[in-house]
Amino acid sequence: MSIGVSLVKNQFGNRKVLTKGGELMDFLFFYGTPIIAIFFFVNCVSLTKKIKNGDENTAINTIFGAIMFSFIIFSLIGSSFLN
DSSP: OOOOEEEEEOTTSOEEEEEHHHHHHHHIIIIIHHHHHHHHHHHHHHHHHHHHHOOSOOHHHHHHHHHHHHHHHHHHHHHHTOO
């Protein structure tokens, strides 16, 4: 699989390199992040219920929550560089 590269001029006349990898990241930022955010919310509700009951192990939910939170934060940071 080859990555296509093309040069595009932006509004200031500077050239910008566009790649297929960049398009994939755009797709992940705009469509993947809301789905991950829904899973994050459901995981937080499940974690809260487990903490309230006090009798279940919460390690897996905590790990998944940390991973999803990191993905959401890095997606927000990464999307700021797309401009």
